[in-house]
Amino acid sequence: MSLGLPGWGLVLAAALFALGLAGVLARRNLLMILISIEVMLNAAGLAFIAAGAAWNQADGQVMFLFILAVAASEVAIGLALALRLHRETNSLDADAASRMRG
């Protein structure tokens, strides 16, 4: 089975996505979680680029730009919240923020 470059691009994107997801699940540090999310988002972006390449369209790259912008704003707010978390708990442990449950 020949996937071609776009096909391999998708496979790479999926692998990156899985790595990012694994990071979200495995890391306790909020910063690391944010970075992992970034990896997931960019994996999706990579998939768009690969798909766009396959169809010879620019749309995939446009979507990637959107994703970049949005990811940046997500991280901006994420960092702000991380800052507040650190100020309140003196740590960046995401599990520390688990007072609400049940």
Added chain:
Amino acid sequence: MNGGSWNAIAPWLALGATPVAAMLAIALRRSHRATLWITVAGFGAGLLRIRPAARAAPLAVTPLLRVDGFALYFTALIAGAALVTALLAYPALERREERREEFYVLLGVAALGAATLAASDHFASFFLGLETLSVALYGLAAYPRRDPLALEAGIKYLVLAAASAAFLLLGMALIYASTGALGFARLAGALPAAPPSLLAPGAALILVGVGFKLGLVPFHLWTPDVYQGAPAPAAGFIATASKAGVFAVLMRFFFVFGGLDSWRTVSAVVALAIASMLGGNLLALRQRNLKRLLGYSSIAHMGYLLVALLAARYAVALATATAGFYFLAYFVTTLAAFGLIAALTTERGEPQEIADLRGLFWRRPFPATVLAAAMLSLAGIPLTAGFLAKFYLVAAGAAAALWMLLLVLVISSVIGLFYYLRVMMALFAPAEEAAAPLAPLPAGQGWLLGALLAALFWIGLFPQPFLRMILGLPLG
């Protein structure tokens, strides 16, 4: 962009201009009251532009947006919800926060995002609307600066929403890869030729993103935590506007593709519906925190709405009308409930525990009546809007012969009754068991809640004008 187009997207423009104006005003001079009025005026303008826009509809504005009756109806709901939220938030912010004005900015941005979703006709606008909404909601959820629970809510919402957005994007990418199209209309044309090996997982991943936003089981876990941690007005907005926007785009998806059959996700949606109806209600059963309880309740309600969505396969018009009416009823009800919590907020915090409300009826009949009516409406008891909503929902389900789902709906809503009754029981507990007194109701809030209460009964008793409006605003 011709004149018609401008007219058609005027409501969105008004919503977009509102936060900008508010930000500018804040930059000039911080005034809570002025910011509120600017916001109210902006949302009001958006609402006022709905009717002219309807005259121009249906119309595609750029490949990204489609302005039709359906989009306008949901935009009106969202703008209305934002307006009410702003008014409700005012006294609570006044009492508890030192930086109050940015709340309105975030609210405006969120409203714009939700409204964009309602009109989006393209993966790009879908994604952008969703993220505009989400990013603003993180801020709203975590708004109270001294409240660790709000922070926790914000963090949880952010991490999970961002992760689920990644799922959504990956799903879109997969579909794009298999069809080469991003706009819904073109997608519909390209679907039959597309290989299912990417399509099906792609659709499933999109469902993950949507399911997260709607709080469907098993993507619901954030819901109670965020509802509890976020300030009551923000929680109310999350419960209403954000869900309506996402549901609207889902509905349009359905409409454009003539059901989900071509997406091979019907059984997935059925599973989500059943899990959400049962899960939401079961989880709420012994909940003592009113806001968490409302969170679980919203999970169940979104499950109910999926029944309408599935019914759209067979009875599109009835199903869209159902969704429209259901959201109307749900908006009024939920805003009344959260609004009441907001209105009774003291410097110490919100009256979140059900125990805080014990015996309220005997000393403060009006707020107790509002909350009781909201509970009855959520439970779908006659006289209230919720009853007709449920009636409509069952009608849609019956028209589509979804008997299994209806049975689950019936059983789960009876389970749901149990916790609504627990709230009522607390409200009407004997006066001598009453909890500590709550904050007095500001006069403005009283009127606002009174209006919501009146609407609750009005819609429940004389729904004809609303029905006519909904039926006059079709998808198209």
Added chain:
Amino acid sequence: MILVWLLAILGAAAAAAAIAGRWSDAAPRWIALAAVLADFGLTLRIWLRAGGALRAGGWLRKVDWSWIPSLGIRFHLALDGLSLLLLLLTFSLGAVAVLASWRDVRTGVGFFHFNLLWILAGVAGVFLAMDLFLFYFAWELMLVPMFFLIAIWGHERRRYAAVKFFLFTQLSGLLMLVAILALALTHRAATGALTFDYGALIATPLGQRAALWILLGFLAAFTVKLPMFPFHTWLPDAHTEAPTAGSIVLAGLMLKTGAYGLLRFALPLFPRAARAAAPWLLALAAVGILYGGLLAFAQSDLKRLVAYTSVSHMGFVLLGVFLATAAPAGSAAAHWALTGVVLEMLCHGFSTGALFAIAGFLQERLHTREMARMSGLWAVMPRLSGAGLFFALAAVGLPGLGNFVAEFLILLAAYRVSPGLAAAGAIGILVSTFYGVELVQRAFHGPNRHGWRVPDMAAREAWALAPMMAALLWLGLYPQPVVRAAGASLRQIEQALAPPHTAAARLRAPAGKGTAP
């Protein structure tokens, strides 16, 4: 128009009572009493002026307004002989309920009467509604105030009882909603018009399978409310824990809405399906009669005992209703059974309502419902005890009191359908003796072991009970006016039950010789 007034008076009085309750405890009571009596008078006036119209059948009064045209829903009320009788029961027991709670309820008097009147409005709405949506609306409308009545003014386990009541009735109600919609949509599929009108839906062409399923939805609601074994278990809790007025209204009226639903809707809408389901329901009815009676005998709580007697008596009602379908269409037996059902509804309303009132009066004085704490009350309150004896005997089915006539008619029909059923019912009457004399013995006879010294029946209490005594005697010795008033309505139900071909056959064959298909 008068029908709207009946409801409007109750609604307005409810609001007035709620408002007046802020200043005065007495005002809501008088407002409620006046409203209920006014409605009673209006209804009685309709009866007195009906004359031959009653015998001719058809609607005596009707109102048909547009309500939600988009959904084909109309505000359609209509009154015939059956509704008339049940309305009279509603308003008379409503007055008793107000009188019985005169001293019983001391907190939240305004809101209490608001709820009470609201329930009565809902019940009256059920008895009048001719649009299935409106019917469901009224059906559900009475539940919330009843929930409040139990949950706020009830006894020790009121919360449990209130929630149980609400969940049972809601679950079954929702199933009926699904069935109503399925019926309306089937009708739309067949005719193109979406309507919930009784007159239109009755002609819906339905396959037997579909009819059975839809009937099951209706049955769910009606048999839970009735209640039928094994769905009765909400009833003892609700009746026991409710305040006196709540128990009276529950037993006297709310159960009747279930029976009325069966008569008005379940049978005429689905005659063939009802016939198919009849054997099962007849069996459950017989089980219920015996089960309820036996459990009543075993209770030690006075109200709980009376509650179980309701299970038993409503078993007779269910038996009668489905005998009408099991008997040959248009036969005399069907008419006996249905007439018996109507009489049983009225008599059970009075006798059980009165027993609950008496239980309430006792509780006011003794602060207990445990019969072990009573005993020998005759010595201190002979008049109240005598009244208790009277109503216990009515429950026991003593000839001369109304319940006997009702049960006799039902069992007479049962015998024609199946002697075994009649035997079960007759044994049910025997079992009623067990609990009847047990009640009298434990509460009123025996030594005054606990040395009670309490006042005998007060004038207000006598005023509440005496009319019910008179009514039971009247129904026992000369029920003919009631039989006549209900006759035409029941005939219509029977006609709906007759499949078209047998209806035609009946025209040819001599009267009363119709045969079942």
Added chain:
Amino acid sequence: MTGVPAIFGWLWLEPAIPFASALALLAVGRALGKRATAWLGTGAIAASSAVALRVAWSYAGTGGRGFTLPLWQWFAVAGFAPRVALYLDPLAVVMTLVVSFVSLLIHVYSTEFMAGSEGYARFFGYMNLFVASMLTLTLASNLLLLLLGWEGVGLCSYLLIGFWYPDEANGYAGRKAFIVTRVGDTALLLGLFLLFNRLGTLNLQLLMQRAAAHWAPGAAAAETAAFLLLGGAVGKSAQLPLQTWLPDAMAGPTPTSALIHAATMVTAGVYLIARTHALFALAPAAMSAVAGIGLATLLLAGCSALAQHDIKRILAYSTISQIGYMFLALGVGAWAAAIFHLMTHAFFKALLFLAAGVVIQAMHEEHDIFKMGGLRRTLPLAYWCFLFAGASLAGLPLVTAGFYSKDLILWSDYASPLGSTGLWIGALVGAFLTALYIFRLIFVVFYGPEREPPGHRPGPREQWPMVILAFLSMLAGFIDLPRALGGGDWLSRFLQPVLPTLAAGRVTELGELATDAIAGLVFFAGLYLIWLFRLQRPALTAALMAGAWPQRVQRFWLAGWGMDWLYEQALVRPVVAAARTGRNDPADAIFAGAGALTRGLNRGLSFWESGRVRRYAGWIAVGAIVLAALAVLG
């Protein structure tokens, strides 16, 4: 129908007057004084009796036709249209006369007897309600109205047995009576359903005509109907197997026992069968059952009467036994003989109870005959009444009413086509037992050493009714003297339009006179034996009772042949146990289970909400996988 006496239009007054007075007494009786109560209660019965007498007077000249007095349409539902209507025929005339006059006498007696008791007005209220119901029963023109009277007398019986309610034992006896008789009523009710469904009416006259027209003798429907009616009769008349309630019913005030549990109500079963005799005539098996039940009951109860200590229980068993005779008569088709015995029994048994009441009052509420003795001198009137009534009961030849009525039955047993020598011999054994137990009572109570001086002595209002009844016990027999003795059998002839006389009997070796003579011998044999054992040689009794078996038999008979025990074990306990087990409503377990299930699910699901964001994310991933799987698979 020309020439209907105008008084018949007032027939309704017979039950109505007692009913009205009962209502008045029960509603406002407490406000009345004792004097007014007594006047109202007794006066109403007197008025009713006067009407009965006047009606009977007029009736005598009508030649035995039946008259129906329709009062109102009870209800009319699709062909089922019972009327409230009274029916007058010779049987009804005899019954109303007996009922109202015995009632009147007992009411007069009661005004004194009950003077010291609580609830004077309540007593007369119940008693008058009883009389009203009993008259309704006897005058009813259809079975439904008859049932009304039937249940009404049952109710009054229940209320009067438990009249002294503070004693729980009385309440128990009352409930037992009510429930046991209602067991029989259940059968009766079914009988009514059957009759109406088959014959289309409940009107007694029509019913009998149609039964004869529709059913051949021995038809299954006729048999079933007759058996079902018999069930009701057996319950009300305390015959096997439902006789157990009557001895306990003696807990009621003695006038009640005299009126309800001896003279009138308990004979309602006899009346019912006589009333529906045309139906029974079509049901040979049922007839045999009636005779068999009668014989078995009279023997069993006679034996039990012999073993009792309690003066009223002896009389109760005697009543059961005597009604057994009536059933025996009915069973062989000697309808008039049954009614004749019903009448004479009403007189002498009422008298026995009234006299027993005097004894009990004198003995300070002592019921045990072995604690009495020698009362012959101190209570002469009671003694003489016992002697007269006892002789009548046991059938002292020629001079007592009981002799004639019982001999008519004995002879019918022998001579009837349905009769047999076996039945006759059984009945003779019963007569022997009767002489034994009643003179045992008389000898123990009135002879021997005086144990205790009597307290209360009867006043005139107690004495006069007893005297009148004593006369009737002796003389009432002469209204139906057998022709063999030169009599006119006036009663039989009066009843003949309703109750046909015996069909031509089998060829008999023995004539009626011979059977009479044998019965007389049996009486004297019994009298001698008990005289020997009780008065002449009391040591014989002691010697006899020293054995283990006689004692065992005595205990067995004392306990009424163990039937109470048997029912307790076989019926009462299982039912009560079932009810107690089910007390908390087993059906609720289904719903409690559903509730527990939802609570369990809630607990289970709540672990999901761990509060940890990374676990939440993990669930999103799991959900994504599940959804993708669902999408890919279908």
